[in-house]
Amino acid sequence: AQSVAQPEDQVNVAEGNPLTVKCTYSVSGNPYLFWYVQYPNRGLQFLLKYITGDNLVKGSYGFEAEFNKSQTSFHLKKPSALVSDSALYFCAVSLNTGFQKLVFGTGTRLLVSP
Amino acid sequence: SAVISQKPSRDICQRGTSLTIQCQVDSQVTMMFWYRQQPGQSLTLIATANQGSEATYESGFVIDKFPISRPNLTFSTLTVSNMSPEDSSIYLCSVSRGQKQETQYFGPGTRLLVL
Numbered sequence: 001a002q003s004v005a006q007p008e009d010q011v012n013v014a015e016g017n018p019l020t021v022k023c024t025y026s027v028s029g030n031p032y033l034f035w036y037v038q039y040p041n042r043g044l045q046f047l048l049k050y051i052t053g054d055n056l057v058k059g060s061y062g063f064e065a066e067f068n069k070s071q072t073s074f075h076l077k078k079p080s081a082l083v084s085d086s087a088l089y090f091c092a093v094s095l096n097t098g099f100q101k102l103v104f105g106t107g108t109r110l111l112v113s114p
Numbered sequence: 115s116a117v118i119s120q121k122p123s124r125d126i127c128q129r130g131t132s133l134t135i136q137c138q139v140d141s142q143v144t145m146m147f148w149y150r151q152q153p154g155q156s157l158t159l160i161a162t163a164n165q166g167s168e169a170t171y172e173s174g175f176v177i178d179k180f181p182i183s184r185p186n187l188t189f190s191t192l193t194v195s196n197m198s199p200e201d202s203s204i205y206l207c208s209v210s211r212g213q214k215q216e217t218q219y220f221g222p223g224t225r226l227l228v229l
Contacts, residue, residue, distance in 0.1 A: 032216050043206055044157070044220040046115065051216060090156065094216065101172075102147075102218055104156045 002027040002093050004105035012111045013081045021076040021108045023091030033074040034092040034102070035065055044090065050074060061085070081112045116140060116209050118221035126227045127197055134193045135224045137207035142187035145215060148180070151204040151223070160205075163190050197228045 003026045013019045025031055035047040048059025050067040058064045065076045076089060091105040117140035127133050137146065148160040160180055161169040169182040183191045194201050204225050208218040 034217070036220075041225070043118075043120075043222040044208075046217060046219055049217055051212075101159060104158075106156045 002031070002095060002101075002103050004091050004093050004103055006089075006091055006105035006108045008108050009106075010109045010111065012113065014113050015083050016080050019076075019078050019081040019085070019110065019112070021089050021091075021110060023074045023076065023105060024072050025074060025091070025093045026072065027093060027095055029095050032094045033065075033067060034094075035059065035063070035074075035076050036090045036092065036104075038088040038090065038107075040087075047076070047089075081110075083112045083114055086110055086112045116143070116211060116219040118207065118209060118219060120207060120221040120224050122224060123222065124225040124227075126229060129198050129228055131197055132193055132195045133197065133226060134191050135205055135207075137190045137192070137221055139188045139209050143209040143211070144187070145210045146184060146190045147208045147210070147218065148182060148190070148192045149206045149208065149220075151206060153202065157206065160192070194226065197226075199228045202226055202228045 005024045033050040036044040037047050038044050047063050048057050050057050055067045063078050067074050088107050088109050090107050092102050094102045119138045121136045146163045149157045151157050159172050160175045161171045163169045163182050163184040165184045165187050179195050181193045204223045206220050206223045208220045210218050
């Protein structure tokens with residue numbers, strides 16, 4: 001069975017600084033990996049995904065993530081944080097063999113201070 | 115992506131009652147999903163709803179408690195039956211898109227409080 005770990009409950013960063021939100025995964029095959037963001041009182045918004053190909057994937061709002069197979073990681077990054085990036089971020093994984101259940105991590109709250 | 119709406123956006127209900135949540139998609143989709151997000155928690159899949167077949171429930175969720183309808187390719191409902199305060203959660207529907215139906219897009223959620 002697949003699982004996702006987000007080791008940090010909260011990440012604090014100053015506006016303009018780079019940010020990283022960590023995610024590691026465990027699957028028995030090749031993974032599909034996703035990042036979603038949840039703003040207060042809102043649903044989940046899709047940010048980006050890794051399916052195959054380049055290990056560095058770019059998504060919405062200037063976010064990117066790097067797939068590292070040897071470390072089984074898919075960390076979310078942004079070169080310069082904005083206060084408006086403050087939200088709850090979820091990493092998720094599924095297997096790439098037909099439809100597989102999407103399994104979510106516990107979420108990381110990102111706080112960007114002015 | 116997909117444009118997904120849910121009704122109601124929020125509700126406050128008394129224990130023992132039932133609430134039906136609607137999910138509407140702007141285009142036809144094969145697979146729809148219902149999730150629960152308990153306060154301060156991550157998302158947990160309740161069931162997968164395919165048009166023309168019975169919903170498939172995840173471990174810990176049963177049809178008597180969470181009956182689901184999927185009458186066509188753009189609409190689904192989830193009913194939370196005989197509610198208790200433990201059912202207070204955000205309920206989200208999602209649809210899958212992409213070449214292999216690998217990417218899920220979510221509705222805005224229904225925030226439920228049971229007193």
